[in-house]
Amino acid sequence: MLTSRIVGTGMAAPERTVDNREIGSALGAPPEQIHRLTGIRSRRWVSGHESASDLAVEASRRALEAAGCGPSSPDAIIVSTTSPDTVFPSTACYVQRALGGRPVAAFDVAASCSGFLYGLSVGDALIRSGQAKTCLIVAAEVKSAFLDKQDPVTAVLFADGAGAAVLVAEETMYPQRRGILGVRLYTDGAYHGLIRLPAGGSRLPSSADTVREGRHAIHLDGTPVFRLAVRRLAAAVQDLLKEFGLTISDLRQAVFHQANGRILEALGRRLGLSPDQTTSIIEQYGNTSSASLPMALDCAVRGGSLTAGDLLLLGAFGGGLTWATALIRW
CATH class of the missing domain: 3.40.47.10 (Thiolase/Chalcone synthase)
Structure with missing residues (x-):
């Protein structure tokens, strides 16, 4: 049976840390109140020069390294984002270029916060159908670019970051397959x-x-x-x-x-x-x-x-x- 397995993961977050004191000063909300309502004490926001693809590339490189793969290993690059670098071309195109990989399938999926699992499903299907042996699944978001910093509902919640996983094809026959x-x-x-x-x-x-x-x-x-x-x-x-x-x-x-x-x-x-x-x-x-x-x-x-x-x-x-x-x- 042909199946897919995650063999490497990686993540990336911007350097800038924004704590509840900084957020709360603009909203008139005490830091501990924000933590009590959200569970959040700090979040990362990009500086002016960082985009979703920058974070995606960093997370991807870490995942590929953990998997023991090079940038040319993926047969497909699937990026989940609803905060893309541009409406088009896709953020996946920027990621593929920056990684320096082969000219393989690279495209975005947009399913909001469920997007990584939507991308994982697509990668799993590509592998099970024999269309790919290795897939890079990345989710990258720069939500700080789409926030009203005076909105107490959203300003305290959303942050920026990226996570990635490398999927590979495996042949397995035993019942407790991985x-x-x-x-x-x-x-x-x-x-x-x-x-x-x-x-x-x-x-x-x-x-x-x-x-x-x-x-x-x-x-x-x-x-x-x-x-x-x-x-x-x-x-x-x-x-x-x-x-x-x-x-x-x-x-x-x-x-x-x-x-x-x-x-x-x-x-x-x-x-x-x-x-x-x-x-x-x-x-x-x-x-x-x-x-x-x-x-x-x-x-x-x-x-x-x-x-x-x-x-x-x-x-x-x-x-x-x-x-x-x-x-x-x-």
């Missing part, structure tokens, strides 16, 4: 307005009016997103485990999109996860949208939380509304 066991993707467009960036597309092109009205900043309806995220993602996790005849106790680690601390806590309680089964980097890095899951995964890998044969669950949700899960035997 690699990606399954990825499940979901969308409910009825909730598309809950997390949105209104202007800049063909529906509402950029103009002096859209800039003046603040329509190029992220808008988030926090309460309904919280409720939907916990309910939908928890149900999807339970469905995936049931499909494979597993329970929560079978999992070594569960790594979720780092949306905010309260959502992570609510997910853990609803699913019955113990603290040592979860990985969280929300306190130091904030919500880096689709990059948060692979960044947390890299921290778990490099921190020694996973060993060969462990069962790993990944889960994410984001604008669209999109959500996704993946089950992996490490």
Whole structure:
């Protein structure tokens, strides 16, 4: 059986650290109040010269190095981002150029905070179908460029960063095979307005009016997103485990999109996860949208939380509304 396995991970974050004191001074919010509401103490924001592709390239190089691969190894480069360098060409094109790899397939996916798992699903399908032997999956976001720094809902949450994973093809026949066991993707467009960036597309092109009205900043309806995220993602996790005849106790680690601390806590309680089964980097890095899951995964890998044969669950949700899960035997 042809399957795909993650053999290397990497992450990157800008040098600039923005703590709650700096954020709170503009909002009139005490640092501890921000931490209590979000679980975040600091986040990273780019300086003026950094873009999504810069962070993606750095994370990719670290993942390739961890995998023992060179820049010419990938047969496909898939970049998840909703904060691209440019509308077109794709951010993946900039990444491919900077890595100096072969002229292989390189393209973006846009599924908001679920984007890394959408990209992982595509890479897994390319490998299982025989179209690729090695895929580089990257999620890179520069959300600070799309924030209203006076908005208390979004300014405290979103941050910048990138995470990457190298997928390789493997032939395996034994029952306890390693690699990606399954990825499940979901969308409910009825909730598309809950997390949105209104202007800049063909529906509402950029103009002096859209800039003046603040329509190029992220808008988030926090309460309904919280409720939907916990309910939908928890149900999807339970469905995936049931499909494979597993329970929560079978999992070594569960790594979720780092949306905010309260959502992570609510997910853990609803699913019955113990603290040592979860990985969280929300306190130091904030919500880096689709990059948060692979960044947390890299921290778990490099921190020694996973060993060969462990069962790993990944889960994410984001604008669209999109959500996704993946089950992996490490």
